[in-house]
């Protein structure tokens with residue numbers, strides 16, 4: 001759906017309630033339970049939200065918001081506004097398999113839109129293995145409190161901006177990974193909902209030539225692909241072997257290595273049925289891992305980029321003095337592992353390659369999955385057999 005159409009549907013709904021804290025304390029509000037949230041939604045008077053600068057937005061009736069008084073005193077950062085939204089969302093209240101996922105058409109989210117954040121009407125969401133690992137409780141020690149609305153990746157339309165937001169205005173189409181660190185300070189209310197809040201620095205304008213569904217699959221995977229290549233010191237003329245070339249990250253490592261970093265040769269592994277797909281991405285040597293052992297090839301590579309967790313074998317395929325990037329599983333020296341950082345700057349840097357078609361977003365052909373098929377989409381992602389990205393689209397109102 002285009003930004004204008006999305007703004008139209010938002011205008012028609014106009015059921016948002018919000019409140020602004022008067023306290024100037026910089027500490028965060030106390031955690032709110034789902035039950036207590038319902039007390040935050042009593043409307044008192046109407047407010048018309050004026051568009052700041054968007055010409056698109058001026059073509060539509062203003063969004064009508066109802067101010068609500070906070071029923072309990074709670075501090076907030078200066079200028080931040082906290083509001084409770086009733087929205088359609090997927091969430092879980094306990095860790096576990098796909099079955100812990102629940103859908104609520106009136107999930108109440110206490111958004112605190114910080115000065116540097118924008119609120120997005122979500123148009124599409126990309127799923128990542130980290131969403132599944134988080135839901136299974138693998139990051140319990142550092143995770144946000146339950147209940148959790150999952151979702152790192154998003155593409156959508158800006159519907160509200162914080163007071164310090166400089167680059168974006170209402171109506172802008174953007175995309176990004178909403179968690180700056182993949183395993184720390186995770187947002188409790190992620191992107192698998194009608195709305196999500198995200199810091200300005202984590203997003204970028206959506207390339208005009210790609211759809212919301214295509215854009216939503218990119219952020220975390222392309223940021224990982226780029227950061228790994230940079231950390232490996234990849235540069236023009238070098239060769240690379242990508243383990244797991246057909247996956248969300250691997251399919252982008254191949255394309256970035258070739259189109260952005262100037263690789264002299266790209267080799268990649270996949271199962272038999274995906275070798276043609278690898279070649280279509282620009283792979284010079286497609287290796288069928290069900291038939292060949294890449295570590296036994298006489299040829300060695302400047303960089304091996306392991307997205308599947310074969311660290312021990314990966315190091316046998318690298319040249320002396322080369323680098324081995326490991327995303328998952330055990331690390332054998334000289335391999336190194338890193339955890340991706342979300343950066344809007346990286347997306348902006350790569351936007352011209354997406355706009356020119358040199359780098360292509362790959363949405364798994366089994367998708368996009370509609371919003372009511374999130375469980376099916378996760379179950380498919382968790383088979384470990386996806387080609388490119390598993391994407392949720394559309395997100396209905």
Ligand SMILES: NC(=O)c1ccc[n+]([C@@H]2O[C@H](COP(=O)([O-])OP(=O)(O)OC[C@H]3O[C@@H](n4cnc5c(N)ncnc54)[C@H](OP(=O)(O)O)[C@@H]3O)[C@@H](O)[C@H]2O)c1
Pocket residue numbers: 128129130182220221224243244245246247248249250269270271272274289307308326327328338339340381384385386387388
């Ligand atoms: N450290 C970080 O910051 C970071 C960031 C992003 C992702 N990750 C991790 O990296 C891993 C990959 O993520 P992803 O999003 O790319 O996953 P994905 O899209 O689910 O990967 C699926 C792909 O993996 C391929 N594959 C599975 N086993 C393989 C093998 N033995 N050899 C070659 N290909 C194989 C499959 O191809 P076939 O069907 O042909 O087997 C499939 O196309 C996950 O564990 C994820 O959590 C880490």
